[in-house]
Amino acid sequence: MPEPVAGRTVAGRTVLIAGATSAAGHTAARTFALAGARVVAVGRDPERLAALSEWAMGISGDLTDEASVARIADEVHSAAGPVDGVLHLVGGWRGGGGLAGQSEADYRFLEQSFTALRLVSRAFDRDLRASDAGRLAIVSSTAVARPLAGAANYAAVKAASEAWTRAVAQGFAKSARDAGEPLRAASVIYRVKALDGLEQTLADAYAGLWGQDAAEINDTAITLSGA
Incomplete structure (x- = not known):
């Protein structure tokens, strides 16, 4: 476990939750x-x-549509300024029936999560790189390491999402290196067997990323589990 950075927390940060x-x-x-x-x-x-108005500013839109995401980014920037963090929670589950049961309709449904990740991370990439502590995180699955035939669609989409998130991490590192500056942004993968029951664990883990050095957590995959 990386040592915490003294005095650095999520307080004062602007954090966007995609699929909130x-x-x-x-x-x-x-x-x-x-x-x-x-x-x-x-x-x-x-x-x-x-229902989230007590805690957050809500913006509605289709995260799988490029024009909608561009409009959302404009609204965020107008109302809250640049973001310091993105937590990607767009997801869902469909599966079962072995390999023959992996329907095209189910794949297209699951693929929406990956499409949203691509569009949102691109829309806010400049913000995260410009922040003194930008943080992107996704929720993936332990199924990526051991995919089953009955969840092949799901595992394939999660694997693609992990590859994209690692590419974001490489982009953060290259940007800092090219500028001759220390790495300040980090892209992280959280893997779970199932998210039900781990909602608070996930929230606490993500909030805690600001207390860790970007160079130690960028391009990492962290498995979350219950007590």
């Missing part, structure tokens, strides 16, 4: 707000986002 209307999103929004962060919650459903 899930149970994990609610927990994260509350945790970050209580820790002193400015929280932006993004999701499709305005009514479900309204």
